[in-house]
């Protein structure tokens with residue numbers, strides 16, 4: 001499972017980082033960054049799905 005943030009949609013609420021702080025960080029403007037390259041380690045999927053569901057801008061996409 002890989003996660004991406006569409007920077008054209010992200011407005012920097014950081015709700016994703018609250019839901020999954022091991023996966024989402026912030027750039028200098030407060031927009032989300034993905035901290036993990038490649039496949040997510042086991043055990044992080046549930047938090048990432050929660051982050052995706054909580055993103056008000058639907059900026060998070062997940063590739064299985």
Ligand code: SF4
Pocket residue numbers: 005009010011012013014015016017030031032054055056057058059060
């Ligand atoms: S919750 Fe969505 S819009 Fe807000 S910082 Fe995270 S990815 Fe961006």
